[in-house]
Amino acid sequence: MKKPFSKILIANRGEIACRVIRMARQMGIATVAVYSDADAAAMHVAMADEAVHIGPSPVSESYLLGARLIEAALTTGAQAIHPGYGFLSENPDFVDAVDAAGLIFVGPSAAAIRAMGLKDAAKDLMSKAGVPVVPGYQGSNQDAAFLAGEAEKIGYPVLIKARAGGGGKGMRKVGDPAEFAEALVSAQREGQASFGDPHVLIEKFITSPRHIEVQVFGDNHGGAVHLFERDCSLQRRHQKVIEEAPAPGMTSEVRAAMTEAAVTAAKAIGYSGAGTIEFIVDGSGPLREDGFWFMEMNTRLQVEHPVTEAITGVDLVEWQLHVAAGAPLPLAQDALQINGHAFEARLYAEDPSKGFLPATGKLEHLAFSEHARNDSGVRSGDSISPFYDPMIAKVITHAATRTEALDGLLRALGETHVAGTATNAEFLSALAQHDGFVNGSFDTGVIERDLTALTSSAPLSEAHIAFAALAALKLDPKARDFGFRLWGHAEHALRFVYDGEVVERRITLHGDGAVSLADDLNDGLKLSQLSIVGAEMTARIGDAKTLITAQVQTATRNAELLVSVLCDGVVRDLLLPDPRSGLAMAADLGDVVVAPMTGTIVALGVAVGDHVEEGTKLGVMEAMKMETSLLAPRAGTVAAVLCAVGDPVEGGAVLVNFEELAAE
Structure with missing residues (x-):
């Protein structure tokens, strides 16, 4: 097929900008990235052939300035603008401005966007077109x-x-x-x-609702097809978490009715490009031909589009570019088929155990499973900015059956290693093993109903601590002097900090290359047959029957040693404090207040010498456009305030010290 453009500008950032750049490169199309101050060193900027700075970090001063984006396209000689999703992708005024500038908008017309932009008008339009509405x-x-x-x-x-x-x-x-x-x-x-x-x-309100959407695609010649359905019912506060295609429990009769309604909706507004018709579906029993209703239309590419690509073999971005250039749809409806099953999980920098609080900061290490498609816009060493959505990646798996694809998703999540920030990986893994989801019997309320169980995190394991100790002490079991002493055994005492708690262990090195872990109250575990090759460590527990493997990464952070251990599919980050730091000198972490994430101090209400009660608000920090109160961990007297209003602080940094409690 003929190359549609010689150069395009991507009016977006992060994962979707990288996604479009990759496809454009395959098609021989040059790309122009745009970036804000916060994104100067971002992955999409590095990948593009050219990059244009468009303003300060807030989206209102950069990515939402349509005139600046159009100017960048004209200056660089781009012929078209791909909006990605979010930002200006569904802004009809921006589409009009792009058209007026003599450029091509890779997406639907402004009229189509306006027709579906307001939910009430869209429902009236769909009802008149014969599409069932709620x-x-x-x-x-x-x-x-x-x-x-x-x-x-x-x-x-x-x-x-x-x-x-x-x-x-x-x-x-x-x-x-x-x-x-x-x-x-x-x-x-x-x-x-x-x-x-x-x-x-x-x-x-549908009591047991499912959220099923149909991918549609139109061209500028009156053609319109569907690329089957996706189930997006796993949601938290109306935000999608895991998506799949096709929808479980879908029958050929219901699929025919739903996809016909979706194509009818697209044709009713003369739609061109990629779009999604979203339906609310009665999930109280088997799917019915009269049990779905139009909810809304997204007049853009969707975040979850990779699952449709996986089951159809169609690259939707490639189609977008060809159709925007005036080409007819590459395939007719009867040439499109479903092949297997696919899942997508959205990996975010957020802490489910703390109400899904967004987490910012540097990604000290980032490694994905080789057994999945991983769409990401960040790399090891990049930072999760407080200015934008904290998505790290989309993890996509595809297999012949739903069971195999879901097993693949669980494996891929368990092989994903993110160090330096909290993530929702364990939460996603718990969802992938939820009985209702595994059985294909669920609705949009399943996460909220089972939130406590899904967000409960397993305690820090002794295996994680043992592997962290080996890495922190840089021990090599192959060394000739490993554990050698003329009398007794070599021992090391370590004092880690994990999730705001002090973890003290004594590690003993045995002459046979084994190590054992203990604290003052209990014996821990013994690891034998240790092997350390690069970042991979393996050992057998106790009776040498159980083999465990870990990926261990270390980094220096705030003058402390960060040790990140991926073991049994779970990542645990432990901090080994520098002896000179305030964090290390505190007799207990009850004596300090640390920043829960990277952000900015926006308020402080205490000074040295103040006496406060447990739970007193000491200050407020802002990150990801959210404010978080800093609370006193106990009653006591403030010994030091190590920050000021306006200061940027990194997650884990000590902000306030309390006087040590007197020994009883």
């Missing part, structure tokens, strides 16, 4: 009493939704008429704050 009210009357009356007609429970919303913002479920007024005000307020539009619509 029962509800999407009219112009926004009087509170009138809306409450409509909710009564629809029947509780209902869902209040901001018409310009997305990502769960401005959305409230109401199960009781007495709760409606307060929920309405809350949804309107959030809609105004997030989208500048307080207008809401009311929908019937």
Whole structure:
């Protein structure tokens, strides 16, 4: 097929920018990246043929400035702009400006985006086109009493939704008429704050909903096809977590009805390019031809598009570029087939045990499984910025059956090693083993219902500590003097810090090359047949029957030694404090307050000499546009304040010291 463009500009960053650059390179198309101050050394900048600086780190001063992006495209001689997803990808005014500049927007027309931009108008349009829609009210009357009356007609429970919303913002479920007024005000307020539009619509809430979407693709010649469906029901607060294709439990009859409705929707607005028709589906029993309803349309490429690519063999970005250049669809509907099953898990820098608090900071080490497709926009040594989405990668697996693909996902997650920041990898692994998900019997509420079990983290294992000790002490079991002493055994005492707690162990080296671990109260474990080759360590536990393997990485961080151990599919980061640091000198971590993530101090309320009670707010830090309170770990007197308002601080840095507790 003829090369559609000689040069394109990618008006995005991170993983999707890298994804587009890779495809463009395969097609022989030169690429132009854009970047903010925070992204000057980013992966997408390094990959592109050219890169243009567009402004400061906040998106409002860089990636959302359409005029600056268009100027960059014109200056570099790019013929087209690929928007990726997010940012300006669904902004019709930007599309108009691109067209006016004589450039090509790789996506749908401004008219198509506007037609689907507001949920109420989109539902009216789809209803007129014969696409089933969720029962509800999407009219112009926004009087509170009138809306409450409509909710009564629809029947509780209902869902209040901001018409310009997305990502769960401005959305409230109401199960009781007495709760409606307060929920309405809350949804309107959030809609105004997030989208500048307080207008809401009311929908019937489906009690056991599944979220199934259909990938559609149109061209500029009236052609439109579907590339089957994806199930995106595993969500947390309306944000997708794991997606799969095809949908479990899908029958040929329901698929035919749903995909026909999706293509009808695309044709109704003369759609061109990649798009997704999202349906809410009754998941209370087997899927039915009359049990799905139009929810909304995403007029762009979706984050989860790789699972569709995996089962169809189609590269959607390649199709986007050809269709944008005026070519007809590369394949007809009858040439598209489903091959096997695919999953995608979104790996984020966030801490599920702390309410999914975003984690920022330097990725001291990043390694992915060789048994999966890993779409990422970061590398070892890069930093997770507080200015943007904290996604590290998308982990995608594909196999002949759902069971094999899910097993592959679990394996790939267990072989992913991220050091230096918290991630949701364990949470994803727990989801991949959830009984309901494994059996294909789940809905959008499964995560919230089982959140405690899914986010409970296994305790730090003795194996992790033992491997960390070997790495910290740089011990080599092959060395001739390993463990040698004229009398007794060689011993080392180590004092790690893990998740805010001091971990003290004594490691003993035996003459036969084995090591044992213990603390003052208990014997730990004994490792024999040790082997250390580069970052890989293997050993047998106890009776030499159980072989365990670990990947161990070390890095210097805040003058401390960070030791990261991947063992049994679980990553644990342990910090070995420098003896001169405030963290090491504290008799217990109850004597210090450390930064929970990399961010900026925005408020401080204590000074040296102040006496505070346990739980007192000492200050506030901001990261990922979220504020986190710094609380006193115990009652005591402040001995040192090691930060000031406006200071940038790294995760793990000591911020406040308390006077040591007097010995009893």
